[in-house]
Amino acid sequence: MEYKRILLKLSGEALAGDKHQGFSEEEVTRVAGEVKKVVDKGIQVGIVIGGGNFWRGRSSNDMDRVKADQIGMLATVMNCIYAADAFRRAGMKCRLMSPYAIGDVTELYVRDKAIEAMEAGEVVFFAGGSGHPFFSTDMPAVLRAVETQCDAILSAKAIDGVYDSDPKINPNAKKYDTMKMSDIVDQKLGVIDLASAVLAMENHMPMVLFGLNEENSIIKAVSGEKIGTLVEA
Secondary structure (H helix, E strand, O other): OOOEEEEEEHHHHHHHHHHHHHHHHHHHHHHHHHHHHHOOOOOOEEEEEEEOOOHHHHHOOOHHHHHHHHHHHHHHHHHHHHHHHHHHHHHOEEEEEEEEEEEOOOEEEEHHHHHHHHOOOOEEEOOOOOOOOOOOOOOHHHHHHHHHOOOEEEEOOOOOOEEEOOOOOOOOOOOEEEHHHHHHHHHHHOOHHHHHHHHHHOOOOOOEEEOOOOOOHHHHHHHHOOOOEEEEO
């Protein structure tokens, strides 16, 4: 199955490459090249990027959680600005939207405008998280995918799928090829946050979780090739 409209969720850490912080220009350029091939096939693309390459506020126990999450949301804006510029250099039209106004940096998110932009072939970056604290970027990924009627969420991470235990700790960890969203909810597997998994399950939104570092991984995921873990809604 090849999708017609997808929400691509990119890990901030994955975009940092081996540097683990900030940006890897080589990695972001490679991702832009893969997405360009997807867009050239007529597939509509929306993008949410995490902020973990700049800020992981949940590990700051001494800071007010609301303020920490606000910094995290701004980190996603920085990532979207950088990535959108790389995408434009690769030959794509891009639009940055956020749930709150940020001068002339982004425009205010409006569902109908986002859909119109994707239908016109623009890559729409959904920056700034959900606009509310206490949610990871999994939530805006699912929320925007449901709102804009995407066929699926393609979640590109630093790890190549869902395992029954941490493969970094357990060398015998088993990787799942397919599973149900209800399994993630019932077993609290933690590959996406629980509230986001429930929202995806209730709205029948499938998800493919795969490793960004694999060559042509985004193209393979969009084309429906076997890659990572398919999480059926």
